[in-house]
Amino acid sequence: TQLLEQSPQFLSIQEGENLTVYCNSSSVFSSLQWYRQEPGEGPVLLVTVVTGGEVKKLKRLTFQFGDARKDSSLHITAAQTGDTGLYLCAGARLGGYGKLTFGQGTILTVHP
């Protein structure tokens, strides 16, 4: 079974602070995705990283895929209250077409 360990589980910060969320696994994934979910809605895709060592930026969000494609991180710079939500990493399994393994999720609360 391919597991994704996501940390921290909860994060409560002030507006303007920086934060990093981590996803780690002992298994290799063909790609890794990050989602953000708000209450009453389904997860919304933020980014997909495919290549080992890849770094993608989406405004204040920076996503990194580990060289060995076993881990990933999400860094948010100068957090805003609108960043509040549940962040989920999800790995696409090698040879498991269409199946995702999700991390446990990080509940981020940004206070004004």
Place this chain on the structure above:
Amino acid sequence: SAVISQKPSRDICQRGTSLTIQCQVDSQVTMMFWYRQQPGQSLTLIATANQGSEATYESGFVIDKFPISRPNLTFSTLTVSNMSPEDSSIYLCSVEVRSATLLDGYTFGSGTRLTVV
């Protein structure tokens, strides 16, 4: 990317009854996926539904409890049968998002929040 309409958005059901959740996609897709999620927690894959064949269930999920239909390439249903309070959860359907042949990610329905009393 595809847009998914999922209904009902929420329901409160009596134990022992069944609920059918529907997902309609605005484009044809080969595979649809059904997930379960406790509020604020991770998603667990229940099954993969291909049009024209039986759904493939993940470990811990069985067809008798979660029968799935996939009558065409734009629609699928998941039934939660003989419900108990332990089935209280959020149920989500999902489809792939592709650009050309590359898999970009997945689009999710807005979810069905089920409470069994």
